[in-house]
Amino acid sequence: AQSVTQLGSHVSVSEGALVLLRCNYSSSVPPYLFWYVQYPNQGLQLLLKYTTGATLVKGINGFEAEFKKSETSFHLTKPSAHMSDAAEYFCAVTSSENNDMRFGAGTRLTVKP
Amino acid sequence: GAVVSQHPSRVICKSGTSVKIECRSLDFQATTMFWYRQFPKQSLMLMATSNEGSKATYEQGVEKDKFLINHASLTLSTLTVTSAHPEDSSFYICSAAVGLVHTGELFFGEGSRLTVL
Numbered sequence A: 001a002q003s004v005t006q007l008g009s010h011v012s013v014s015e016g017a018l019v020l021l022r023c024n025y026s027s028s029v030p031p032y033l034f035w036y037v038q039y040p041n042q043g044l045q046l047l048l049k050y051t052t053g054a055t056l057v058k059g060i061n062g063f064e065a066e067f068k069k070s071e072t073s074f075h076l077t078k079p080s081a082h083m084s085d086a087a088e089y090f091c092a093v094t095s096s097e098n099n100d101m102r103f104g105a106g107t108r109l110t111v112k113p
Numbered sequence B: 001g002a003v004v005s006q007h008p009s010r011v012i013c014k015s016g017t018s019v020k021i022e023c024r025s026l027d028f029q030a031t032t033m034f035w036y037r038q039f040p041k042q043s044l045m046l047m048a049t050s051n052e053g054s055k056a057t058y059e060q061g062v063e064k065d066k067f068l069i070n071h072a073s074l075t076l077s078t079l080t081v082t083s084a085h086p087e088d089s090s091f092y093i094c095s096a097a098v099g100l101v102h103t104g105e106l107f108f109g110e111g112s113r114l115t116v117l
Helices: none
Strands: A003-007 A010-014 A019-026 A032-038 A044-050 A056-058 A064-068 A073-078 A087-094 A107-112 B004-007 B010-013 B019-025 B032-038 B044-051 B067-073 B076-081 B090-097 B106-108 B112-116
Touching: A003 A087, A010 A019, A019 A032, A019 A087, A019 A107, A032 A064, A032 A073, A044 A056, A044 A064, A044 A073, A044 B106, A073 A087, B004 B090, B010 B019, B019 B032, B019 B090, B019 B112, B032 B067, B032 B076, B044 B067, B076 B090
Parallel strands: A010 A107, B010 B112
Antiparallel strands: A003 A019, A019 A073, A032 A044, A032 A087, A056 A064, A064 A073, A087 A107, B004 B019, B019 B076, B032 B044, B032 B090, B067 B076, B090 B106, B090 B112
């Protein structure tokens, strides 16, 4: 079975500050990991994904995440927060052996002016 | 990018009635569609996986007679909540996959908020 845990249901940062959203996974097979963003009244959009290869993956809007197998983590970062980054962020996991995706509980990011 | 449309976005119904939610892939053919349920401040919970022309596969604990899923074409899947009760009130989200999920080509609808009075 696979699962992800997102630490912190709510993160608040100031505009221009570093954004760090935490995600830890559990998987008995090599995981494929994803970060999705959900803006109010919109569907989930893919930010970035890790499948194989380079462990540091870059996504849209300046976000990136690093796969760390030793720490079973896939934390999402952005060097400088923008007001438009305020949204709900979901970490998710699947594998080449599954054809479904398991989500974390989500982290709501608030950006203060 | 690919668009998945859900309808209705909000629905209020009386207890005991049935409600149908549609999920359409507007500009692509989806090999697989998924239905999720999201409780406030909680994760998206996978309810079922449906492939066009075959019966849906339900997750453990999800009543298939309660949540009827029909995937009649490669662009349309429907979720019918039968004999709805207040505890069925929730946010239901569908997603559609082009190929295998792990490729990341998974697109989400905007969700449907069901309120059962």
